[in-house]
Amino acid sequence: MNPWGQRLRWAGLGAICAGLAFTVAGLRAFTLSDLLGDSRMTPKSFAGRFWDFDYQVFPYVQDPDVFLKTKTGNCQDYAIMADYVLKRKTYQTRLIHVVLACGSAHDVCYVDQVKGYLDFNNRVYARTIQRSGRTIREIADRAAASFDQDWTTASVYTYDYTEDFKHLTLTVVKTDPPSEDPDAATEFASR
Amino acid sequence: MKAPAPSTDVMRDRTVRRILAFFAVISAVLVAIAVVSVRNIQRSAASSDWVNHTHAVILEVNDVLSAVRVGDAAVLTYVVTGDPQSRVAGREAFSDVDEHLAAAKALTRNEPAQHEEVARLDTLAAKRIEFSGELLAARQSGQPDAVRVLLASDAGEEALADLQRTAENLTNEEMNLLADRDRTSFLQAQMTRWTVWSGVVVNLILLGGVVWLISDDIAARRRAAAVLQEANDVLEARVRERTASLTAANQQLVIENLERSWLGQSQEHQIRYNQLIIDSISDLVFVLTKALNISRINPAVVHLTGFESQDLIHQPLSRVARLLAEPRAAAPLVNPIARALVEGRDLRDQPAEVEDRNGKATPARLSVYPLRDRDKVVGGVVILRTGGPNL
Numbered sequence: 001m002n003p004w005g006q007r008l009r010w011a012g013l014g015a016i017c018a019g020l021a022f023t024v025a026g027l028r029a030f031t032l033s034d035l036l037g038d039s040r041m042t043p044k045s046f047a048g049r050f051w052d053f054d055y056q057v058f059p060y061v062q063d064p065d066v067f068l069k070t071k072t073g074n075c076q077d078y079a080i081m082a083d084y085v086l087k088r089k090t091y092q093t094r095l096i097h098v099v100l101a102c103g104s105a106h107d108v109c110y111v112d113q114v115k116g117y118l119d120f121n122n123r124v125y126a127r128t129i130q131r132s133g134r135t136i137r138e139i140a141d142r143a144a145a146s147f148d149q150d151w152t153t154a155s156v157y158t159y160d161y162t163e164d165f166k167h168l169t170l171t172v173v174k175t176d177p178p179s180e181d182p183d184a185a186t187e188f189a190s191r
Numbered sequence: 192m193k194a195p196a197p198s199t200d201v202m203r204d205r206t207v208r209r210i211l212a213f214f215a216v217i218s219a220v221l222v223a224i225a226v227v228s229v230r231n232i233q234r235s236a237a238s239s240d241w242v243n244h245t246h247a248v249i250l251e252v253n254d255v256l257s258a259v260r261v262g263d264a265a266v267l268t269y270v271v272t273g274d275p276q277s278r279v280a281g282r283e284a285f286s287d288v289d290e291h292l293a294a295a296k297a298l299t300r301n302e303p304a305q306h307e308e309v310a311r312l313d314t315l316a317a318k319r320i321e322f323s324g325e326l327l328a329a330r331q332s333g334q335p336d337a338v339r340v341l342l343a344s345d346a347g348e349e350a351l352a353d354l355q356r357t358a359e360n361l362t363n364e365e366m367n368l369l370a371d372r373d374r375t376s377f378l379q380a381q382m383t384r385w386t387v388w389s390g391v392v393v394n395l396i397l398l399g400g401v402v403w404l405i406s407d408d409i410a411a412r413r414r415a416a417a418v419l420q421e422a423n424d425v426l427e428a429r430v431r432e433r434t435a436s437l438t439a440a441n442q443q444l445v446i447e448n449l450e451r452s453w454l455g456q457s458q459e460h461q462i463r464y465n466q467l468i469i470d471s472i473s474d475l476v477f478v479l480t481k482a483l484n485i486s487r488i489n490p491a492v493v494h495l496t497g498f499e500s501q502d503l504i505h506q507p508l509s510r511v512a513r514l515l516a517e518p519r520a521a522a523p524l525v526n527p528i529a530r531a532l533v534e535g536r537d538l539r540d541q542p543a544e545v546e547d548r549n550g551k552a553t554p555a556r557l558s559v560y561p562l563r564d565r566d567k568v569v570g571g572v573v574i575l576r577t578g579g580p581n582l
Contacts, residue, residue, distance in 0.1 A: 060283050099294065101243040103250050150240060152247035153294050165286050171297035175237075175244045 029071065032064045035085045043091065043111045046082060047118050047128030053078075055120070064161060075107045078120035080159050082109035095157050097168070098140045101150040108143055110134075121146065136172040136183050150174070156183070206408040213401045217394050224390030231383040238376035244298060245369040248305065249362050251295040252312065256358045258287040259316050260351065266323040270330045270338060278327065285320050292316065302368075308361040315354045322350075475512070475545060475555070475575035481568065483508050483529055495577065497548030512575055514557060515542040531559045532571045545575055553577055 030049060035041065054072045064081055067073045083093045092112040099105045108117040108130075116129040117139060132142040140154035155171040170182040178184060262284030269277035292313050299305040322345060329337040469476055469489045475496075478487035485503050493499060496511050503511065514527060531538040543557035555575040562570045 099247060101246070103246070150243050152240075152243050153297055155294065155297070157290075164283070166290055168290055168293040171293060173244070173297050173300070175240050176301060 029069055031068055032081075032085075035068075035081075036088060041085065041089050043082070043086060043114050043116075043118055043129055046085060047123060050078060050120070050123040053120075053123060061159065061161075061164065061166075073120075075120040078123070079107040079109040079118065080161075082111075082118045083159070084161065086111060095159060096136060096139050096143070096154060097157050097166075098143045098154045099152050100144055100147060101152055106143055106147070108139065110139055117143070119143065119146070135178075135181065136170065137174075137178055137181055140172065140174070206404065209404050210401060213397055213404065217397045217401075220390055220393050220397065224386060227386045228383055231379055231386060235376060235379045235383065238372055238379055241372045242369060242376060245365050245372060248295060248298045249365045249369075251291045251298060252309070252358045252361050252365075254291040255288055255295060255312060255316060256355060258284045258291060259319055259354060262288065263319060263323060263351065266326055270326055270342075273330075281323065281327070285323065288316050288320065305361060305364055305368075308357060308364065312354065312357050312361065315350070315357060319350060319354065472574075473578075475577065477508055477512070477573040477575070478562075479508055479528075479532075479571045479573055481532060481570055483526070483532075485510075486570065495545060495547060495553065508573060511547075512543055512545050512555070512557065512573070515544060515554075528557075528559050528571070528573065532561050532568055535561050535563070535568045537561070543575060545577065 035046070035049070038045070052071060055074060056072045057074055058077070061080055062073055062077045064077075064084070067077045067081065079095055083095050086093050086109070094110045094112075096108050096110055096117065097105055098108070106119075108119045110117040110132070111129070112134070114129055115134070116131040118128065119130050122128050122130055130142060130146070132139050136154045136156060140151045143154075144151035151174055153171055153173050155168045157166050157168045159166050172181045172183070262281045265277045265281035265284060268274060269281060292309070295309045296306070296313070299309050322341070326338060326341050329341060472489060473491055475492045476489040477485050477492065480486050485506050485508055488500060488503055492503070492511070496503075498511065508528070527538055527541070538557075538559035541557045543555050544552040545555050546552050555577045558574045558576075560572045560574070561568045562572060
């Protein structure tokens, strides 16, 4: 047999094995402890773990282990988990709740270091982090635009799994002048 | 009389300037339409934002009311059944109340009347949540009496109805605002339509003007070309006439030249013939000017005197010939030859002598005949006969 043909055959077999291993690893469910224990966790690698999650609406925030085990959830579960995990990896994060003109809402987790936000809707795309300005208004504009919609209010909120309570800290109203946004002075000072 | 056709260059320059001016106006109108339309669209977007804003307030207020109702019902269910799921549901619903109230407050912070209503809603909801909290605490601490007392003192549906009235008032106010904002949005949309269509009409009129200008220019050019053609035709006709006239004159001239040539030849022939006649005469012939200078001689003179023709031409006749006085007559005062020429009469057969080159004199008989040109004596012919019986 041609030695080059034999080499090619082995290389193909190796590639198939590597693909299978990668797929099995990707399909294997992970836990919150796995995420917290990953010392090389970055926003990008965090987002990369959710590519096979399904979307489903829940009227409440799911328990993190349930969310990861069932691989089913929504933007709120994803953003809150990103905030929870990345904050513990020394990232500065903010949870943003954007209310769209149609009445539905969308949550994202903004990460200051990467100047962008993690969006559950981007989990299947190569570009999992959406670049955006720092202000709540800029983030809301970008998030609403991804739905081709307008927004009415956008709020920064905090959430703790143990308390299971969302606390809105700042709210920006679209019709207000941008100079009156609650974070306008802070953003101006930080720039 | 026709007006002179304008110069093509001037006409073109003027037309080009006018067309450019028209297009500048059209461009300005387009830019103005674009600016006004963009502004209207921005205003329309702002109006749309306000409409969305109003809907959001209504939605948040209704969500507050709904969450209070759900939370209230869940807490009551828990108190009655002890179902922990109901307790969790109640807590989540009251959590939602805070969230919706916070949003409603933010939405109405620049609308004092509505903000006041939201604050009232907040107070009523807080009271209801506080009551539910007390009820939960009593239920969890296992005090059925306290629960009964609390339920007995509860305003119940009345409290919720109050909450609902407040929410309805707020909703009605927002609906009025919605109507105003929707009207504003509609008017802005109408203004945008009006602006765009007006601009289109103005531009169409201007384009019509350009078309008219171009067609007028083309017509003017055609008129100018026709006038030019007419002038060319007239000029060509004149050139043709002139050419024909010149051709005819030339032909006449050719004929005249031919005739003159023939006449010249004839005269030359006649002169030669006359010359031959004169030259064949054996007498001496002198042609004199009025001043009695020799202008011509015949070969007999050369033969007799030995002078060449060039020696005698322009010389006075007296150099070679002179009259001899009558033997008994006194010398005349005036040369008889000159007098004969002045008087225009012949002088015939007078005694004379001819002196040759060597000074030898030869007797001769001299006759003078005046030469006339239209009755005017211009010279004379002197004939000297040297042979014969009367010498």
